[in-house]
Amino acid sequence: MLDGSRREFADPVTGAELAAAIGPGLAKAAVAVKIDGRPRDLATLIDHDAAVAIITRDMPEGVEILRHDAAHVMAEAVKELYPETQVTFGPATETGFYYDFARATPFTPDDLERIEERMRDIVRRDEPINREVWDRDKAVAFFDRIGERYKAEYIGEIPPEQEISLYRQGNFVDLCVGPHLPSTGRLGQAFKLMNVAGAYWRGDPNKAQLQRVYGTAWPNQKELDQYLFRLEEAERRDHRRLGRELDLFHLQEEAVGSIFWHPKGWKLFRIIEDYMRRRLDAAGYQEVKGPQLLDRSLWETTGHWENFRENMFIAESRDEKILALKPMNCPGHVLIFRNRLRSYRELPLRLAEFGSCHRNEPSGALHGIMRVRAFTQDDAHIFCTADQVTLEAIAFCELLLSIYRDFGFADVAIKFADRPPHRTGSDEVWDRAEHDLKAAVEAAGLSYTVNPGEGAFYGPKLEFVLRDALGRDWQCGTLQLDFNMPERLGATYVGEDGGRHVPVMLHRAILGSFERFIGILIEHYAGNLPLWLAPVQAVVASITEEASPYAEEVARELTAAGLRAIADPGNEKISYKVREHSLAKVPLILAVGRREAEQRTISLRRLGSPAQEALALGEAIARLKVEAVPPGCA
C-alpha cells in the first residue's frame, strides 16, 4: 500500500473492494486504483501480489481522472443533444478538460449552456461506467457503423500490441485507455463549460478543423470557485488593461504588433535597461550595436532565409538589393567577432546588445505587449572554446537567477530542449552540443526537466521558466549552445597552437524580450511595481493651495536626490488626490498642508496602507533615497 503496509486477501479483490476494506471514507473518495504503478479502474480485479495504491479525488492523479471523466460526460451530453456530431479526443488539461467535436455548424454560447445542463443531468443519473476490451477489427467496424470516422481512423494508429478498450456509460461508447470513475455520479457538479474554439484534428493545420469545447472541473465546489476567482484576478491584472489604466503604452492598427510607449512606460523600460546594463557590465559583457537591416545573402548563409523567410520583414534598397530587418542579433555579433583576427586570449568574448528585432508573427499570435512584431532582446553571445563552455554556463545561470530574484521571481524551473526534427548540423555535432550543455547545467548544481525536440534549429537550449504571483509559468531566459553558426559564418580564432579554430557560441538572454518581460512584471505585481521600478515613485500633493509652492519645492528636492517625483499642486481635496494617485499605483504620496509648509515636514503615505507618517523633509529625502536604490547598485 501507499503507506508501506501489506494487506492479504484469500481471493482476488477489486480496487473498490480493497478501498472499502480499508475504510468507508476512502471508498467514497476513491476514483481509481494504481496497480504496480499503473492507474486502473476501481473495478479492476487484483489477482496477484501487487503494489497497490488507491487514487483519491483530491490527489493530482485523481483530479486528472475526474477531468477526463468530465470530458466523457460532455461528449455523452453532446451526442444526446446533437447526435450528428462526431467525437474525437477529449483529454484532461491543467485546470480542466476539453473535447474536440467534428460537426458542420459551430457551437454557440447557448449550445454550451444546454450541454452543461445536460452534463449535470448525466451526473445525476449516475450511470455506471464500464470498460470493455474489443477486437481491433470489430472496434473499427463498430465506430464506422455508428459514423464515428475519427475514432475508426485513430484505432488504426494504436500500436498492435496495445489493447483496444472501450468505455460505456449510458448509451455513449468511447474509445479510451482509461481509467475512469465507476459511475458518472462520482464526477460531482464542480465543473463549468468555459468556451468554444477551433482546433485542428491531430494538431495539424492541414487536417480538418474541429470544435473544441473547454471546461474546467475540480474535486469540489470550493476549488472551482477559487479557480474562477483566480481567472478574475488574472483579468484584473491583465497588462493590456493596466497598461492603459497606468498610461504606460498603447497599441493601434497603424502599427499592428508594435508598441507606442508612453512616457511612464518608456521610463519603466529604461529603468530595466539601465539595471541590465549595470549587471552585464559587471559580469564582463561588452555592449555592441549591430545594424537593423542586413543583406539577404547573410540570412541565406545563416539558414534563416530558408527556415524563417515567411516571418521576416523584407526591404529593398535603391540599388535593388534585398535586405531583411533583423529577426535576431546573432549574425551581427558573429560579424563583429570575425571583423578582425581573434586570439584565444580574447576568449571568452561576451558581446551584449539590447537588440531591437522584428519578426512578422502570424496575426493570431499577437497578444498585447507579450507577443509583438517589434521587440527588444537582452541578447548576448559568448564566443569561447569548447573547454570554457561549462564555466560560462555556470556563470550565466548564477547571473540569471540573481537577476530574477531582484525582479521578485524566486521560483525558477529549468528545461533542457534537445534536437528538433528540423535542424542544421550533423548528428555528431548535436551529440556533443547536447552532452556539453547538460554537463554544464549539472555542474552548476541545478536540476532540470527535458523538453524533447524543442531545441533551436542550430543547437540545444536551456529554457528558464519563472513562476509569477498567480502561479503561472513564463519562459523567459535561454541559454543555447551553437556549434553551427560560427562555422557557417566563418568565425575563427587563432589558438595557442597557432592554428585556426572555430569558436563555440553561446546564445543567451535573461529577460528574453523587454516588452514581454514588462508585461509579465505588470501582471506579477498587479501594477504595484516595487519602488525601484515605479515610473513615478512619489507624488507630493498639496492639501491647500497655500501649500502648493512648498509641494513644488519638495518635489524638486526629491528629484534632485535622484527620485522620480512630481508635484500635484492642483485644486482638489486631499482625499481626491490620494485616491487618484493610489489608483495610479504611485508607491509614495507625500501630503503637505499649511502645517507641513510651516514646519518643513511631510506626511508620508505608502501605497496599500492608510497609515501616515510625519517626517522632517530632510530625513524623508534621505530615507527615501536609500529605499529607492535599485538592487545591486549600492
Next chain:
RNA sequence: GCUGCCGUAGCUCAGUGGUAGAGCACCCCCUUGGUAAGGGGGAGGUCGUAAGUUCAAUCCUUACCGGCAGCACCA
C-alpha cells in the same frame, strides 16, 4: 494563418431601419478642503472601413481592417 465571437465618446457600456445616449475621464466656474470621489456648467461621436439592399443604414447583407478566446506558430 485557421475557427468562433466582437467593433457606438478617451474608458466602461446603453440604444434604434427615420442622421445617437449614460457614468467616469476632459475643459471652465464655485469651493481651500487634512489622507481612496465637494458642487455646478461645458465640450466631445462620419456609430471600424468600403460596397450593396432600401425612399431612408449606426442598425440588414457582403468584403476588408482591427480586437478577443483557442488552435497552429514562436529562430
